[in-house]
Amino acid sequence: MAAVTFSNLKKRFGETEVVKSFDLHIEDGEFVVLLGPSGCGKSTTLRMLAGLEEISDGEIFIGEELVNELHPMERNIAMVFQSYALYPHMTVKENIAFGLKMTKVEKDEIERRVKLAADMLELTPLLDRFPKALSGGQRQRVAMGRAMVRTPEVFLFDEPLSNLDAKLRGSMRAEIKSLHQELGTTTLYVTHDQVEAMTLADRVVILKDGFIAQVGTPKEIFEQPANKFVATFIGAPEMNLVNAKLENSQVIIGEQTLALPTTYQDQADCALGVRPSDLYLNPRAIESDAIGKLTVNIDGIELLGATYHIQGTLNGSRFVADIATSDETDVTQETGEVELFFDLHRVHLFDNQEGNAIRPNLN
Amino acid sequence: MNKLKKSTIFAYIVVGFGALIMLAPFYFMFIFATHSNGDILSVPPPLWFGSELMNNIDYLLNALPYFWHNVGMSFYIAIITTALNLLFCSMAGYALAMYDFKYRNVIFAFIMGTMLIPPFLGMIPTALVMKYLGWLNTPKALYIPMACGAMGIFMMKQFITSAIPKELIEAARMDGCNEFSIYWRVVVPLIKPAFGTLGLIVFIGQWNNFMGPLVVMNDMKMFTIPLALRSLQGTGMTPWGAICAGAAIAVIPLLIMFTLSSRRLIDGLTAGAVKG
Ligand SMILES: Nc1ncnc2c1ncn2[C@@H]1O[C@H](COP(=O)(O)OP(=O)(O)O)[C@@H](O)[C@H]1O
Numbered sequence: 193m194a195a196v197t198f199s200n201l202k203k204r205f206g207e208t209e210v211v212k213s214f215d216l217h218i219e220d221g222e223f224v225v226l227l228g229p230s231g232c233g234k235s236t237t238l239r240m241l242a243g244l245e246e247i248s249d250g251e252i253f254i255g256e257e258l259v260n261e262l263h264p265m266e267r268n269i270a271m272v273f274q275s276y277a278l279y280p281h282m283t284v285k286e287n288i289a290f291g292l293k294m295t296k297v298e299k300d301e302i303e304r305r306v307k308l309a310a311d312m313l314e315l316t317p318l319l320d321r322f323p324k325a326l327s328g329g330q331r332q333r334v335a336m337g338r339a340m341v342r343t344p345e346v347f348l349f350d351e352p353l354s355n356l357d358a359k360l361r362g363s364m365r366a367e368i369k370s371l372h373q374e375l376g377t378t379t380l381y382v383t384h385d386q387v388e389a390m391t392l393a394d395r396v397v398i399l400k401d402g403f404i405a406q407v408g409t410p411k412e413i414f415e416q417p418a419n420k421f422v423a424t425f426i427g428a429p430e431m432n433l434v435n436a437k438l439e440n441s442q443v444i445i446g447e448q449t450l451a452l453p454t455t456y457q458d459q460a461d462c463a464l465g466v467r468p469s470d471l472y473l474n475p476r477a478i479e480s481d482a483i484g485k486l487t488v489n490i491d492g493i494e495l496l497g498a499t500y501h502i503q504g505t506l507n508g509s510r511f512v513a514d515i516a517t518s519d520e521t522d523v524t525q526e527t528g529e530v531e532l533f534f535d536l537h538r539v540h541l542f543d544n545q546e547g548n549a550i551r552p553n554l555n
Numbered sequence: 556m557n558k559l560k561k562s563t564i565f566a567y568i569v570v571g572f573g574a575l576i577m578l579a580p581f582y583f584m585f586i587f588a589t590h591s592n593g594d595i596l597s598v599p600p601p602l603w604f605g606s607e608l609m610n611n612i613d614y615l616l617n618a619l620p621y622f623w624h625n626v627g628m629s630f631y632i633a634i635i636t637t638a639l640n641l642l643f644c645s646m647a648g649y650a651l652a653m654y655d656f657k658y659r660n661v662i663f664a665f666i667m668g669t670m671l672i673p674p675f676l677g678m679i680p681t682a683l684v685m686k687y688l689g690w691l692n693t694p695k696a697l698y699i700p701m702a703c704g705a706m707g708i709f710m711m712k713q714f715i716t717s718a719i720p721k722e723l724i725e726a727a728r729m730d731g732c733n734e735f736s737i738y739w740r741v742v743v744p745l746i747k748p749a750f751g752t753l754g755l756i757v758f759i760g761q762w763n764n765f766m767g768p769l770v771v772m773n774d775m776k777m778f779t780i781p782l783a784l785r786s787l788q789g790t791g792m793t794p795w796g797a798i799c800a801g802a803a804i805a806v807i808p809l810l811i812m813f814t815l816s817s818r819r820l821i822d823g824l825t826a827g828a829v830k831g
């Protein structure tokens with residue numbers, strides 16, 4: 193096991209820079225997820241660590257060792273590919289053992305390790321099958337077995353669950369999690385699925401267009417998004433953002449005013465962010481010393497079982513509320529106005545130029 | 556129903572007629588191999604087997620004292636050519652399919668361009684080169700120039716591109732393979748169908764090659780079968796019966812190979828087209 197350090201890592205394909213100054217330190221044994229929309233450079237970053245892609249600039253360390261120029265094998269890394277990349281002409285057993293055979297591990301030792309991995313992943317009855325005779329989930333587990341037996345310093349996963357159906361994805365997610373808890377190997381996991389990121393990660397790294405938008409625990413990223421991109425990327429339905437003004441620690445939205453519990457610098461052009469799930473019809477449902485209220489124009493209502501969505505407009509922006517059906521107050525009208533309540537400690541403020549979060553004054 | 560039947564019958568007639576035209580020369584080759592020259596040249600020619608096969612073969616072996624050696628040469632050269640083609644075409648095809656390197660597309664276009672050059676154009680220069688190398692009358696004068704061809708490279712590249720995902724190569728690299736063991740342990744096992752097809756095509760091509768040996772072999776002992784049979788013709792009367800007997804012997808290995816592998820050959824030729 194080892195820590196991994198990226199220092200000012202860059203990747204250019206011809207003229208286009210797809211990874212721009214990537215800095216990150218991954219602790220020994222940590223599970224870090226690279227999360228971002230498709231095409232933001234996640235795979236490229238992972239592949240540079242794996243040694244499958246040349247590094248244009250910057251340095252990567254595994255443990256204390258600079259690995260920029262090392263062959264993938266010498267980096268002592270194992271990777272699970274999105275397509276699983278199982279060798280079609282080898283049985284499950286041969287697939288798992290292949291890496292060990294290539295690195296000249298002794299026969300008895302290979303047997304022992306394959307058996308161990310097969311037991312752990314419940315692959316023992318499948319050892320003599322060929323990949324084409326396996327289901328998607330089984331192939332996934334073989335791919336994990338193949339990575340595991342080599343007892344690598346670092347595990348890499350590139351969207352390993354995206355080819356599975358939703359139900360299987362949930363159980364494989366749990367399996368990956370428990371595997372990590374059992375083995376404790378440093379893991380870098382790439383996905384565009386925020387649920388995977390939130391459930392698996394010790395820390396999430398959010399990438400946008402080759403930049404790190406934020407690094408933090410799932411909780412930090414959800415509760416204290418560093419910028420508008422992270423705020424809207426994480427959480428479904430996405431966070432409401434409404435243009436506003438900050439004056440004397442008051443948020444002014446058109447005619448409406450919210451007095452904030454903490455002091456802020458004045459800001460002429462900013463955005464107020466409120467998560468749909470933080471909105472209530474009934475102020476008594478909120479336990480807080482500072483409750484805000486906004487009046488919103490209703491455009492429509494959708495019932496979704498446990499919750500219903502109120503779609504509305506506020507100051508020209510879309511404004512959605514996710515209301516629990518158990519909320520005592522009911523909205524019956526489909527149009528008109530509605531009063532929505534929320535905890536003022538849970539609102540977010542962003543400047544509209546850079547999109548960065550505005551933090552309260554400390555003094 | 557009736558209509559469908561009519562069109563089916565029509566299709567059978569067309570295909571049957573085509574097959575007849577294709578097969579007629581083969582049929583007559585086998586028939587003439589069993590007749591004397593006089594019978595063959597009579598009108599109408601014989602349509603069924605005669606009794607002169609042994610005489611024809613005797614004549615053949617007398618006129619061509621090295622006939623069996625010539626058969627051996629044909630086998631030896633065709634087998635080595637096939638082996639070299641499988642190795643080099645698959646390696647080149649793999650490199651062109653899977654590696655990113657400078658001028659890859661230019662190189663590939665250049666290789667493909669060589670297909671435009673008529674083979675006869677290269678014949679005399681090849682013979683001269685062989686002469687300078689001192690390879691005339693040696694088998695390598697035939698198998699080295701034909702060790703790798705544009706068609707084979709193209710076929711292998713297409714097959715590898717369609718049959719082997721890039722991630723598989725990368726997985727092998729991460730599993731500790733060096734570049735050669737990726738080729739040998741992952742690529743080769745997965746392109747066996749293409750090996751079958753290309754092998755057959757190259758083998759048949761070299762087995763039937765006439766112009767190649769014509770310019771580099773002038774010692775009768777080193778002749779391949781097509782050249783040896785051709786040498787019966789020319790001075791005075793042509794012994795058609797003996798030539799047909801020799802040709803029949805030359806065709807037998809091909810017939811055996813084809814019956815054993817026709818499925819694979821046809822599958823391989825259409826593999827690219829209907830790949831699922
Ligand atoms: N070999 C390549 N050549 C040129 N551009 C590439 C190559 N590989 C990836 N890219 C580009 O780099 C960007 C990031 O790709 P990638 O890391 O695969 O994104 P992600 O995994 O986050 O979806 C994309 O815009 C992609 O088109």
Ligand SMILES: [Mg+2]
Nearest residue numbers: 234235236351
């Ligand atoms: Mg990707």
